[in-house]
Amino acid sequence: MKGAWRAWPVTVRVAFATGAMMILLGLIASQQVLSTLSTLQNERLREVAQSHVDALSVALGPFVLHRDVWEVYDVLDRAQEASAGARILFTAVSDDRGRVLASTDPSRAPIDMEIESLFQDAASVRDVVAGTSGNIVRIREPLFIQGREVGAVLTELDVSDLVTQRRNTSLALLAANTLATLVLGLAGYLVVARLLEPVELLTRHMGALGGTPQPIPDRDIPKSDSALAQLLRKFNDMIGAIEARTEAERRLAERERFVSLGRLSSSLAHEINNPLGGLLNATDTLRTYPDRPEVVRDAGDILDRGLNHLRDVTQAILDENRRDRSDRPLGRADFDDLKLLFEPETKRQSQALDWHINGSDADFSAWPSAPIRQIALNLLLNASSAAGQGGNVGCVVGIDGDTICLTVTDGGPGLSQQAEDRLLSTTPLEPGGGVGLRLVRDLVAELGGEIAVARANAQTSISVRCTAREADA
Amino acid sequence: MKRRRFLKYFAVTGALGMPRLAGAAAPFRLGLTPVFLDNDAIVIDRLRSLVSAAMGEPVELIQRRTYQEITAMLLDGSVDAAWICGYPFLQHRERLALIGVPQWRGRPLYQSYLIARPDDPATGLGDFAGSTHAFSDPDSNSGYLVTASDLARAGRSVESFFGRTIFTYGHRNVVRSVAGGLTRSGSVDGYVWESLSQGEPDLTRNTRVVGKSEWMGFPPFAARSDRAGAPDVRRFEGFLKTLHESEAGRDVLGLLYLDRIVDGDVALFGSIAQRMADLTGQR
Numbered sequence: 001m002k003g004a005w006r007a008w009p010v011t012v013r014v015a016f017a018t019g020a021m022m023i024l025l026g027l028i029a030s031q032q033v034l035s036t037l038s039t040l041q042n043e044r045l046r047e048v049a050q051s052h053v054d055a056l057s058v059a060l061g062p063f064v065l066h067r068d069v070w071e072v073y074d075v076l077d078r079a080q081e082a083s084a085g086a087r088i089l090f091t092a093v094s095d096d097r098g099r100v101l102a103s104t105d106p107s108r109a110p111i112d113m114e115i116e117s118l119f120q121d122a123a124s125v126r127d128v129v130a131g132t133s134g135n136i137v138r139i140r141e142p143l144f145i146q147g148r149e150v151g152a153v154l155t156e157l158d159v160s161d162l163v164t165q166r167r168n169t170s171l172a173l174l175a176a177n178t179l180a181t182l183v184l185g186l187a188g189y190l191v192v193a194r195l196l197e198p199v200e201l202l203t204r205h206m207g208a209l210g211g212t213p214q215p216i217p218d219r220d221i222p223k224s225d226s227a228l229a230q231l232l233r234k235f236n237d238m239i240g241a242i243e244a245r246t247e248a249e250r251r252l253a254e255r256e257r258f259v260s261l262g263r264l265s266s267s268l269a270h271e272i273n274n275p276l277g278g279l280l281n282a283t284d285t286l287r288t289y290p291d292r293p294e295v296v297r298d299a300g301d302i303l304d305r306g307l308n309h310l311r312d313v314t315q316a317i318l319d320e321n322r323r324d325r326s327d328r329p330l331g332r333a334d335f336d337d338l339k340l341l342f343e344p345e346t347k348r349q350s351q352a353l354d355w356h357i358n359g360s361d362a363d364f365s366a367w368p369s370a371p372i373r374q375i376a377l378n379l380l381l382n383a384s385s386a387a388g389q390g391g392n393v394g395c396v397v398g399i400d401g402d403t404i405c406l407t408v409t410d411g412g413p414g415l416s417q418q419a420e421d422r423l424l425s426t427t428p429l430e431p432g433g434g435v436g437l438r439l440v441r442d443l444v445a446e447l448g449g450e451i452a453v454a455r456a457n458a459q460t461s462i463s464v465r466c467t468a469r470e471a472d473a
Numbered sequence: 474m475k476r477r478r479f480l481k482y483f484a485v486t487g488a489l490g491m492p493r494l495a496g497a498a499a500p501f502r503l504g505l506t507p508v509f510l511d512n513d514a515i516v517i518d519r520l521r522s523l524v525s526a527a528m529g530e531p532v533e534l535i536q537r538r539t540y541q542e543i544t545a546m547l548l549d550g551s552v553d554a555a556w557i558c559g560y561p562f563l564q565h566r567e568r569l570a571l572i573g574v575p576q577w578r579g580r581p582l583y584q585s586y587l588i589a590r591p592d593d594p595a596t597g598l599g600d601f602a603g604s605t606h607a608f609s610d611p612d613s614n615s616g617y618l619v620t621a622s623d624l625a626r627a628g629r630s631v632e633s634f635f636g637r638t639i640f641t642y643g644h645r646n647v648v649r650s651v652a653g654g655l656t657r658s659g660s661v662d663g664y665v666w667e668s669l670s671q672g673e674p675d676l677t678r679n680t681r682v683v684g685k686s687e688w689m690g691f692p693p694f695a696a697r698s699d700r701a702g703a704p705d706v707r708r709f710e711g712f713l714k715t716l717h718e719s720e721a722g723r724d725v726l727g728l729l730y731l732d733r734i735v736d737g738d739v740a741l742f743g744s745i746a747q748r749m750a751d752l753t754g755q756r
Binding site for chain 1: 605607637640642646649650654655656
């Protein structure tokens with residue numbers, strides 16, 4: 001039920017809530033009105049009853065005291081005639097023995113009848129309440145003369161008009177409240193529907209059903225400068241910003257591969273340039289000594305080795321940039337490629353490289369090639385950069401059960417706080433810093449692995465542990 | 474200055490003018506028993522105007538609740554004359570003089586009626602034993618003496634025969650009492666009942682005449698014997714006897730449903746005297 005209620009459109013819920021509140025308000029207000037009406041009616045009735053009894057006390061007192069039947073009757077009869085059609089229906093007066101002296105209807109209360117038998121349901125004036133027992137209320141009051149009780153008076157008052165008035169008021173209130181509830185409920189629905197139109201619009205475009213947020217067309221945004229219109233425009237701005245950021249991140253990740261290579265470009269240029277001198281010498285030797293078979297053979301060997309080296313280097317670079325290699329399993333060759341690409345950088349900086357790859361192709365095949373290569377290359381470049389000129393860099397890869405462990409060490413000063421944040425957390429990137437470590441973090445996260453940073457014996461160690469892919473586990 | 478002049482003027486008029494004014498304004502005081510006029514201020518006022526106009530001098534009509542009070546006022550001179558019942562007239566026969574008897578429907582006679590509700594199955598006084606009964610006045614002939622003496626003749630008393638009796642001090646009230654159901658039966662002046670049946674038929678419609686007495690002397694106008702010769706009383710007596718001769722007088726008589734006022738004869742009240750004797754004999 002609660003879920004169904006929440007599933008209703010907010011406009012309908014507000015209309016229902018408005019209606020419910022109106023009904024509640026109507027009930028409370030009606031109760032108040034009826035209560036006040038009842039109080040007023042009872043007060044009015046008591047006033048009438050009290051004045052009637054008071055008048056009878058004054059007029060009848062001496063006659064009741066003397067038990068003058070005729071005078072009592074005469075007063076009652078004339079009072080009845082004078083108030084013909086009015087509220088007082090019946091009055092009986094008794095003496096101090098409780099015997100009826102006279103009544104307005106002697107056939108009902110004849111002389112000397114015990115008046116007690118008429119007192120059923122009779123209340124005193126101060127307790128009389130209109131309409132609780134039909135259209136007639138019965139009042140019993142003692143008659144006093146100079147403080148002495150000389151008899152009693154019983155009177156019946158017609159309260160049908162009060163009962164009718166109360167009933168009519170109740171019906172009028174019911175009708176008015178129903179009408180007001182309907183009108184205000186409808187009005188509430190319309191007003192709220194109109195007020196919440198932009199919110200509904202916003203909800204729809206925020207992808208309430210699981211879709212991605214969509215910008216709101218300008219034609220749907222209210223022309224006014226209301227807060228809601230501003231909200232919708234801000235929403236569109238935010239959507240634009242999110243899209244721009246997503247695109248930027250996508251491009252950044254795309255470029256990171258080139259960045260890694262870019263950072264290696266000078267080393268790789270040397271790697272290509274160095275054999276070129278030997279190759280050119282070999283071709284020169286071939287031109288000079290074309291008729292000397294042993295020289296031609298040696299020069300051919302030199303050309304062959306140099307060109308093979310160049311082929312390997314270019315192949316490694318091409319592999320690093322090939323897009324469709326994501327599903328290829330990892331192998332020892334990947335680490336050989338990495339070494340081929342990275343080693344020139346260490347040489348350039350006169351760094352000692354400690355390289356240990358422990359495992360066969362079969363051991364490594366449980367992990368994808370591309371992300372592991374990307375992770376290792378970025379960590380190695382970071383280590384080389386940290387180690388500085390003449391420093392040392394280490395790379396150890398091993399298999400521990402179903403987990404591959406990649407540890408890159410360097411003799412640098414250790415990771416700065418910013419670098420550690422980039423590697424270990426999702427805090428926003430500070431401008432100016434590289435994106436390599438953050439890329440490592442994202443790739444490890446995608447593989448479901450863990451990163452650990454340690455510092456011991458002036459060595460910084462970054463370890464990545466990734467369990468085997470589920471498909472291969 | 475003005476105050477002094479006013480006081481001087483007031484002293485002169487007070488010393489000379491007031492006795493003369495008072496003497497000229499002294500009205501003739503006529504006492505009325507509550508026959509059927511009780512509680513009817515309009516009738517009383519109209520009667521006063523008509524009588525004053527017919528007499529040519531102011532007449533003060535004096536009413537009291539009971540016959541006894543009016544009779545006492547007549548006897549002590551508080552009223553100059555009074556329209557009383559034959560019963561108190563006979564009670565004070567030695568001190569009162571007849572100055573006229575109304576003639577109703579051709580005769581100076583009337584009856585006492587025993588009345589009940591129209592649906593009451595009673596056919597006579599004997600059927601009302603143990604029930605409630607309304608009398609007019611203990612000094613009324615038709616409104617008490619007749620029924621009381623009838624019971625006395627039957628060897629019963631009012632107290633022992635009826636379960637409860639009340640005095641309403643007015644014949645019209647007796648009719649109201651029976652019509653309203655306060656009492657089962659009532660003793661009422663036949664002239665009053667007949668007059669009410671013409672003037673207020675709605676009232677008498679709720680009553681039925683169960684029994685009628687013999688014809689008896691109509692309630693007479695009386696004055697104290699020692700004042701019967703006084704000029705104002707004689708003038709009033711003359712006025713009564715000639716009432717039917719003037720237009721104003723006929724209006725008075727018409728209001729009271731009477732023919733005229735005739736000379737009175739004590740013999741008219743013989744049956745009342747007999748009833749008095751029967752009642753007294755029982756006691």
